[in-house]
Amino acid sequence: MINSLNEPTTVHWHGLEVPGEMDGGPHQVIEPNNSWEPYFTIDQPAATLWYHPHLLHKTGEQVYKGLAGLIYIEDEVSNELDIPKEYGVNDIPLIIQDKRFTDSGKIPYDLSMRDLMNGFLGDTILINGAIKPNLDVKKEIVRFRLLNGSNARSYEFSFSNNTKFYQIASDGGFLEESIKMDSIFLTPAERAEILIDFSNLDVGDTVNLRAGNYELMTINIAENGYETIEIPKDLVQIDQYDRDNVVRSRSFIMSGMGPMVSINGKQMNMDRIDETLNIGELEEWIIRNESSGMGMMNATPHPFHVHGVQFQIIERNGKNPPLNERGWKDTVMVDNGEEVRILAKFRKKGLFMYHCHILEHEDSGMMGQFLVE
Ligand SMILES: [Cu+2]
Helix, strand or coil: CCCCCCCEECCCEEEECCHHCCCCCCCEHHHHCCCCCCCCCCCCEEEEEEEEEECCCCHHHHCCCCCCCEEEEHHHHHHHHCCCCCCCEEEEEEEEEEECCCCCCCCCCCCCCCHHHCCCCCCEEEEEEEEEEEEEEEEEEEEEEEEEECCCCEEEEHHHHHHEEEEECCCCCCEEEEEEECCEEECCCCCCEEEEEEECCCCCCEEEEEECCCEEEEEEEEECCCCCCCCCEECCCCCCCHHHCCEEEEEEEEECCCCHHHCCCCCCCCCCEEEEEECCCEEEEEEEHHHHHHCCCCCCCCEEEECCCCCEEEEEEECCEEEEEEEECCCCEECCCCCEEEEECCCEEEEEEECCCCCCHHHHHEEEEEEEE
């Protein structure tokens, strides 16, 4: 990684299970005109991951200005699944980010008090850097890999004409079964792979991808497809963690507002290790959002991200998580007043971060460090 910027940066592999010193967190600073040569072995299932900077107090600005992209992991399982795989043709990445443009087309990152409270919310939503693009597809099943790469905005994605789709993967890989959906909600940093069947439409038809009522992209059924495949029901086998095997439980309470956001009453300190845990032990993390506890009206949901691991959600507010949250996850939305329980087994040693993925909250200090040894 060569840093040609005139400021320091880092490159974090979001969702990858790699040793702490290869993670690209706030400790792996690349100074201007310097380089960083991380090396690691990929040993996790096929997934759609991403990379972005993780410089202390500067992540929001650097991601906002454009330092982000997708990483695909493929394996025997993904190669053998009967799903679309042709990049850019029927296997299409969709990175969604919101911006605020000036009249001259610049995107200054100037935070108001409101931005510090809610996170930076743009007024224009981009897909792969384009405003309301058109996409030509064939009359066939198409796979979209969605990344909410926004600093703070969450989206409820759906398609026009009440078009249904099937979610086949979450943050860290394929779900056990495809799940029929009307819409999907993604908070910042969350990913989803979906399949949508255009084979029942006619050439010349259009379908819109929406976020709420906002039309994001027009999909044109431009030509006939070549082959008909069925959307598979069964996808992969996931070894479900057993709660009886939990060695240790920890609580993470997210609270505070704006510049005062904290986890367990603490703000990020590079010189303080907040949690120490043992490699290979199954842990239960109980994550609560108590930001609204002060009676604030506009408290926000906090997407909680853990580095160096893919985890399983076992409970959302005392209930089983929804079907599409039963696969591998590295980021979980925790709404106001919610409690989410996850099970995680850490397989790599080193120092890692956990934090809110609203980047203005992270930059304000809503982050902590854990050491796996
Ligand atoms: Cu937050």
